[in-house]
Amino acid sequence: xxxxxxxxxxxxxxxxxxxxxxxxxxxxxxxxxxxxxxxxxxxxxxxxxxxxxxxxxxxxxxxxxxxxxxxxxxxxxxxxxxxxxxxxxxxxxxxxxxxxxxxxxxxxxxxxxxxxxxxxxxxxxxxxxxxxxxxxxxxxxxxxxxxxxxxxxxxxxxxxxxxxxxxxxxxxxxxxxxxxxxxxxxxxxxxxxxxxxxxxxxxxxxxxxxxxxxxxxxxxxxxxxxxxxxxxxxxxxxxxxxxxxxxxxxxxxxxxxxxxxxxxxxxxxxxxxxxxxxxxxxxxxxxxxxxxxxxxxxxxxxxxxxxxxxxxx
Amino acid sequence: xxxxxxxxxxxxxxxxxxxxxxxxxxxxxxxxxxxxxxxxxxxxxxxxxxxxxxxxxxxxxxxxxxxxxxxxxxxxxxxxxxxxxxxxxxxxxxxxxxxxxxxxxxxxxxxxxxxxxxxxxxxxxxxxxxxxxxxxxxxxxxxxxxxxxxxxxxxxxxxxxxxxxxxxxxxxxxxxxxxxxxxxxxxxxxxxxxxxxxxxxxxxxxxxxxxxxxxxxxxxxxxxxxxxxxxxxxxxxxxxxxxxxxxxxxxxxxxxxxxxxxxxxxxxxxxxxxxxxxxxxxxxxxxxxxxxxxxxxxxxxxxxxxxxxxxx
Numbered sequence: 001x002x003x004x005x006x007x008x009x010x011x012x013x014x015x016x017x018x019x020x021x022x023x024x025x026x027x028x029x030x031x032x033x034x035x036x037x038x039x040x041x042x043x044x045x046x047x048x049x050x051x052x053x054x055x056x057x058x059x060x061x062x063x064x065x066x067x068x069x070x071x072x073x074x075x076x077x078x079x080x081x082x083x084x085x086x087x088x089x090x091x092x093x094x095x096x097x098x099x100x101x102x103x104x105x106x107x108x109x110x111x112x113x114x115x116x117x118x119x120x121x122x123x124x125x126x127x128x129x130x131x132x133x134x135x136x137x138x139x140x141x142x143x144x145x146x147x148x149x150x151x152x153x154x155x156x157x158x159x160x161x162x163x164x165x166x167x168x169x170x171x172x173x174x175x176x177x178x179x180x181x182x183x184x185x186x187x188x189x190x191x192x193x194x195x196x197x198x199x200x201x202x203x204x205x206x207x208x209x210x211x212x213x214x215x216x217x218x219x220x221x222x223x224x225x226x227x228x229x230x231x232x233x234x235x236x237x238x239x240x241x242x243x244x245x246x247x248x249x250x251x252x253x254x255x256x257x258x259x260x261x262x263x264x265x266x267x268x269x270x271x272x273x274x275x276x277x278x279x280x281x282x283x284x285x286x287x288x289x290x291x292x293x294x295x296x297x298x299x300x301x302x303x304x305x306x307x308x309x310x311x312x313x
Numbered sequence: 314x315x316x317x318x319x320x321x322x323x324x325x326x327x328x329x330x331x332x333x334x335x336x337x338x339x340x341x342x343x344x345x346x347x348x349x350x351x352x353x354x355x356x357x358x359x360x361x362x363x364x365x366x367x368x369x370x371x372x373x374x375x376x377x378x379x380x381x382x383x384x385x386x387x388x389x390x391x392x393x394x395x396x397x398x399x400x401x402x403x404x405x406x407x408x409x410x411x412x413x414x415x416x417x418x419x420x421x422x423x424x425x426x427x428x429x430x431x432x433x434x435x436x437x438x439x440x441x442x443x444x445x446x447x448x449x450x451x452x453x454x455x456x457x458x459x460x461x462x463x464x465x466x467x468x469x470x471x472x473x474x475x476x477x478x479x480x481x482x483x484x485x486x487x488x489x490x491x492x493x494x495x496x497x498x499x500x501x502x503x504x505x506x507x508x509x510x511x512x513x514x515x516x517x518x519x520x521x522x523x524x525x526x527x528x529x530x531x532x533x534x535x536x537x538x539x540x541x542x543x544x545x546x547x548x549x550x551x552x553x554x555x556x557x558x559x560x561x562x563x564x565x566x567x568x569x570x571x572x573x574x575x576x577x578x579x580x581x582x583x584x585x586x587x588x589x590x591x592x593x594x595x596x597x598x599x600x601x602x603x604x605x606x607x608x609x610x611x612x613x614x615x616x617x618x619x620x621x622x623x624x625x
Contacts, residue, residue, distance in 0.1 A: 054527050079532075087529035094527065099520040103619060104542045113538070114528045147618045163528065 001070075003171055003203050004053065005029040008065040011045070011052050011227075015060070018270040022048040024227035025065070027296075030171065033201040037214040039250065040224035041266045046207045047095070049224075050173045053205070054092055055082045069171075088118040091169035095176045097156035101148040107159040108134060108144045111166045118167045130166070137162040138192060154185040158192065165196060171203045178213055190216050211254055215239060220302065223247050226267050226277040233303035243299065243310040245282045276307070284309060314614070318607065325603035330386065332599040333592045337382060340586060347374065347398050347586040354585060372398050385592060394593030399585055404593040407578070412597075414484060415574035418566075419559035421494050426502040427552060433502070434509025439536055441514060449506070456503035465496045465569035482571035493570045497563060501555055508551040512544035519543070545616045553609040560605075561598045 011023035022045040030036050038046040051057050052067065055074060067074045069090065077085070086092075094100035101110060111130035115121060121129060134144050137158040148156055157177065164172050177193060178186040190213055197204055197217075206217050214221050215235055222232040223246060231244040242248045249262035264281040267273050276294055279285040288308060297310045348368040352360035360368075369375045388395060394404035433449050440446045472492060473481035483489045516522070517540045525535045564576035571577075575594065582590035613620050 056523055056527055083529045083531060085529070086527055092524075092527045094520065094524050096520060100524045102521045102525070102539050102543065104617065105538070106618075113525075113530060113534065117528070117530055117534075149619050163524070166528075 001032045002068075003030050003032055003070060004205070005068045006066060009049075009052070009067050010062075010064045011048055011057070012062045012064075013058075013060050014062070015270075020269045021227050021272055022269055023052065024272070026227070026229055028222055028229060028232065030203050030205060032170070033203055035197065035204040035206060035217055035219045037206045037208060037218035037221045038224050039208060039211065039214050039221060041209060043266050043269060044224040045227040045269070046224050047175055048227075050092065050175050050205060050207050053090060053171075053173060054086055055079075056086075056092075087114050087169065088167050089169055090171045090173065091164045091167065093160050093164040093172065093174040093177055095179050097153075097160040098148055100160065101156070101163075103148060106145045106147055107139070107151070107162070110159070110163055114163065114166045133166055134159065134162045137165075137196070138188075153181050154188065157181060157185075157189050161189070161192060161196070165200075165202075168200065169202070171205065172197065173205045173207070175207045176209070177206070178208070178210060186210075186213075193217060211250065223250065226272055227269060228277060228306065229304075230278060230307070231303075231305040233300075233305075237300070237303045243297075243303075243305040244278075244307045245284055246278045247305075314611075318611070321607050321610070322603075325600070325607070328603055329596050329599040333389070333596040334382065334386075336595040337385075337588065337592050340583075340588060340591060341378065343586075345586055347372075347588060350585045351399050351587070374398070385589070389593070389596060394596070395589040397582075397590050398587050399582075399590075404589050407590070408575075408593060408597055411573060411575045411578050414572060415560060415563075415567075415576070417490070418493060418497065418563070418572065418574060419556065421490060422497040422501060422559060423552070423556060425494065426498045426505060426555075429498070429502045430505035430509055433506040435513060435536060435541060437506065437510045438513030438517060438540070439532070441517075450510075453503040453506055456499045457507075459499065461496055461500060461563075461565045462569050464499060465492065465566060468492045468495060469569075484571075484573050489570075493566050493572055496566050496569075497559070501559075505548075505551055505555065509544065509548055512547045513540050516540045516543045542616075546613060549609055549612050549616060553605050557602045557605045560601050 006026055006028055009023060009026045010021070013020040013022060024045075026045075026049065028036065038049060040046045048057065052063070053069075053074065055077065063075045065075075069085065072081075072085075074082075074085075101107070105113075108127065108130050111133060112123070112126045115126040115129050116123065119126070119129070131141075131144055135141055139155055139158050139162070143151065143155065148159070151159065161177070164174070174193065178189055181189060193204075194217055196202070204217070206213070208214055218235050220232065220234050221238040222229045223238070223244065224230070225246055231238065231242065231247045238247060239251065242251055246262070249260075251257060252260045253262060262281060267277060267280065273280050275288075275290040275292055276282070276285065279289040282289065294306050294308045296304045296306055297308075298304050299311060346365075348365045349360060352364055352368060366375075374381070385395065392405065394408075396403055397407065400407075433453070437446045437449045469481045469492065472479040479488055479491055480486075481492075513536075522535060522539055525539045530539075561575065563574070564580055566572065567574040567577040568580075575598070579591065579594050581587075582594070
């Protein structure tokens with residue numbers, strides 16, 4: 001069953017410097033039990049995309065296009081309707097658990113709040129449930145009443161994950177779940193997310209800039225740049241036969257491939273380049289690329305790429 | 314925690330002694346002396362040199378400054394603050410009567426202004442940029458800008474003179490309390506509600522609020538358990554300092570309504586250079602500030618789990 005589907009989704013912000021086109025015409029879908037990874041540089045619009053699904057963006061935002069959760073249109077959903085969906089149907093693991101958790105609540109109290117809200121249990125049952133979930137994410141039993149400032153980075157991230165899975169939502173959005181952690185702890189967190197979501201066959205939308213995380217967690221990968229999906233395909237297609245010059249550049253920039261940086265900087269979301277958005281940084285760009293934006297080229301049922309010269313390089 | 318309390322109380326004793334000695338020295342440096350001022354007030358004429366000398370002798374004020382100070386300090390440590398030069402009444406007795414009147418004014422003012430300020434501040438923050446916010450910001454700014462003496466006099470003109478509903482001065486009945494309390498509540502509510510609003514807004518823009526929203530929690534829970542809970546630090550500090558200032562006497566309001574509180578009495582004592590009264594009052598007021606600050610700091614540990622005094 002299709003859980004999330006978007007058509008030409010645009011998310012723009014009004015700012016003093018001009019209209020910020022953070023997400024600019026994005027099409028994707030997530031099916032039941034499927035894990036879709038969004039990869040992109042800072043400022044590519046991937047976090048905004050995650051927050052759009054939860055409708056958690058500030059008030060200066062404009063949406064257009066279509067964003068469906070099952071048969072519910074989310075763009076026009078009221079705040080009241082969203083309150084029921086958030087945490088219950090679609091849950092989110094936020095970036096930076098230290099600032100994303102309330103410093104005045106213990107980690108257990110965080111979960112109790114959510115469980116009481118969505119599961120209609122009484123306080124006592126909710127506490128038992130919260131304890132069960134926290135222990136499941138690997139937090140030692142004697143630390144359940146601790147506050148975030150008393151925990152290590154890894155344990156904080158585990159608490160954040162516990163909060164994300166507290167009400168057994170169908171979809172879990174994970175926004176940079178390994179950001180700011182040691183490499184060894186990153187590995188543990190990735191394994192934990194994998195184990196929990198595999199057990200429950202939970203659908204996931206993972207936002208990251210780490211190719212390793214994407215390969216470990218994802219079924220499909222979407223490469224984001226300048227608010228657009230430049231290439232989308234299964235993990236095998238993206239890593240095995242990348243077609244977009246940007247995807248190839250990202251993979252070659254990985255230390256295991258020799259750390260070759262992509263020239264230039266990510267484009268501004270206010271002054272989006274004409275033609276193909278990647279053309280100013282692309283070695284293969286020609287007149288056509290600079291004039292008109294390429295359409296999605298369909299390479300297979302799952303593999304789409306936004307480049308005129310796909311499969312000809 | 315106990316260690317912290319003991320250390321703070323110990324330091325508090327020094328703060329109190331230094332505060333009263335400083336006030337003593339500053340008054341000596343200021344022109345005019347008690348004999349001259351008190352005698353002039355009594356007779357309405359400039360006293361002669363002989364009269365002043367006699368007065369100083371009678372009141373033991375002709376001994377050296379250092380002797381006076383050390384004697385006073387020795388007595389003060391046993392909670393004996395001596396007698397007023399002017400009235401010869403014991404300072405402590407006077408203080409207790411005055412303090413009762415001031416405490417009454419303080420507690421009733423805060424009992425009205427704290428809940429009102431929370432209501433206005435929290436609603437204003439929740440409604441940031443909306444109608445309620447704009448209206449409340451306008452009125453709180455207005456209320457903060459109105460001088461107390463003017464508001465007090467206006468209330469008097471309307472309710473005592475024109476409508477003849479309330480007594481314009483006096484002490485004893487609850488009717489006497491209405492106008493002084495109203496005058497104080499306006500200013501204190503406005504100041505506190507602004508502190509609450511800005512502290513709430515600061516916390517409402519934090520990441521953990523987004524997380525709480527992302528968990529589907531209701532606006533009410535987010536406002537109270539997340540934003541307000543984290544805003545309590547500055548709010549308690551503000552309430553503590555308001556409490557201290559009110560207890561130290563609200564000179565203007567007490568003068569306008571002839572309220573027999575600490576503030577008015579202290580100002581009179583300063584004018585007459587009535588040293589024992591000034592020193593005693595300063596010491597007791599300093600003590601109240603020390604205690605209030607200590608209570609505020611203890612409350613902090615309950616408010617913010619990040620603050621703990623055990624490990625140091």
